[in-house]
């Protein structure tokens with residue numbers, strides 16, 4: 614899909630509503646060229662250190678975690694409406710057990726500013742370079758978040774991704 618450059622806040626409310634349901638697609642690509650994808654439902658777009666930034670929250674147990682650790686990059690891909698079923702797969706199957714791209718014939722292309730893959734069928738993508746990461750500090754969490762989401766394990770790592778480029782289909 615041809616995707617001209619757009620401002621990082623292009624269709625931001627659509628990105629945020631898709632984050633809530635069905636989720637966005639977070640892709641990591643190792644320096645070797647191997648890619649993996651997972652669904653994310655948590656994240657935020659804004660400005661940090663004066664630059665457009667996409668913050669994603671990834672648990673260390675996710676296969677994708679190692680890809681971002683290795684490359685210090687990620688892309689966030691906004692799925693098209695007809696990709697809903699695959700978004701569900703990406704949020705329930707691990708790349709450790711299944712090549713989610715190959716199994717569903719999903720084509721990717723390298724980003725324009727990063728080596729990390731972008732998903733061809735997605736109408737909008739964000740290409741991000743990790744400029745900071747930070748682990749959740751259990752002692753600083755409100756008790757209800759600790760109980761509902763962690764119970765002592767697999768605390769998210771927050772990756773602050775400077776948005777080097779955002780691209781969207783011209784009809785999006």
Ligand SMILES: Cc1cc2nc3c(=O)[nH]c(=O)nc-3n(C[C@H](O)[C@H](O)[C@H](O)COP(=O)(O)O)c2cc1C
Nearest residue numbers: 651652653654655671672675676677704706707708
């Ligand atoms: C709607 C939805 C949102 C999700 N959001 C996140 C998220 O923000 N962070 C996270 O670590 N896992 C999240 N997950 C879980 C991962 O997508 C899931 O564990 C996935 O299978 C991980 O794939 P991987 O092991 O190939 O990285 C979400 C799952 C769903 C279904």
